[in-house]
Amino acid sequence: MNKFEGTEKYIASHDLKVAINAAITLEKPLLIKGEPGTGKTLLAHEIAKSLDKPLFNWHVKSTTTAQQGLYEYDAVSRLRDSQLGNDKVDDIANYIKKGKLWQAFEADERVILLIDEIDKADIEFPNDLLLELDKMQFFCYETGEEIVAKHRPIIIITSNNEKELPDAFLRRCFFHYISFPDRETLKKIVEVHFPNLEQDLVESAMDLFYAIRNQRNIKKKPSTSEIIDWIKLLMVGKINANELDEVMQGKKDIPFLGALLKNEQDKAILR
Structure with a gap:
């Protein structure tokens, strides 16, 4: 076999x-x-x-x-x-x-x-x-x-x-x-689902995603399937890399946060 x-x-x-x-x-x-x-x-x-x-x-x-x-x-x-x-x-x-x-x-x-x-x-x-x-x-x-x-x-x-x-x-x-995939492996997984996605958007999305996952008090950390759903929504909502960078700088709220976090306690931590 x-x-x-x-x-x-x-x-x-x-x-x-x-x-x-x-x-x-x-x-x-x-x-x-x-x-x-x-x-x-x-x-x-x-x-x-x-x-x-x-x-x-x-x-x-x-x-x-x-x-x-x-x-x-x-x-x-x-x-x-x-x-x-x-x-x-x-x-x-x-x-x-x-x-x-x-x-x-x-x-x-x-x-x-x-x-x-x-x-x-x-x-x-x-x-x-x-x-x-x-x-x-x-x-x-x-x-x-x-x-x-x-x-x-x-x-x-x-x-x-x-x-x-x-x-x-x-x-x-x-x-x-x-184990949860490292950044390079996760990037390959994202590319399998979205082969034509702009690299700037991929990098900014992953920066924000890992920043959320690394929050110490998060009870339910977002997973691989959730980043796939989230990126799909970013594409539908025409969210670009610059907007995600502004989120990282604290200038904007996280778009479509409900795709990543699934309970009110975790959402409250990021507000």
Whole structure:
């Protein structure tokens, strides 16, 4: 299999590329942490594009259970159909809804499986997946089937660090923390999204952006995705580099500040 080297739309650091390819080589899930907005979810999509593999996206919520990733049995629909005399009730498989793990396991080629924001679920959620992620198989009790992966999927797991993950789960993963990009890397990311942007505007925007990020009392620092949104608004609003320089000098208010800061306490610090 080809190695991941980044894509035209995703600027990956050397360390991140090493982590991705190491996880693929070791056949271990890659656990990605980092600030919200640093491209953790997008990474899985770009890996799929780069390696030309299908992507199965399992987005985890607070109510998500590990069982839903395997399958769900719709007993209510089967009962209703039996009352209506529907012939399909004779085959219980008609009432099995395959989860993302099942779909990834039965795929005819190696796929990318994204388990997105795993820390949103109950604390037992990661432990409930240990056997399936280790053995790449599980049992469907309703149909009596043993579901075994045809090809071990490349598993990308993201976390925003809202909860500590169990040690037993962490031992089975290859871990990487996406650090906030340095100025040169961030500039490359901006250029990917806005290739024809005037360099004076890019430099002035980044000066102001980093000045905001470096405020010591900011609770929610603006991220990569937020500078992209902000620059888009600067372009729409026809804000030029000179105007941003005047902001840095304290002569004007920060334009479109709501794209960068997301709570009233942080906004008050900059007023």
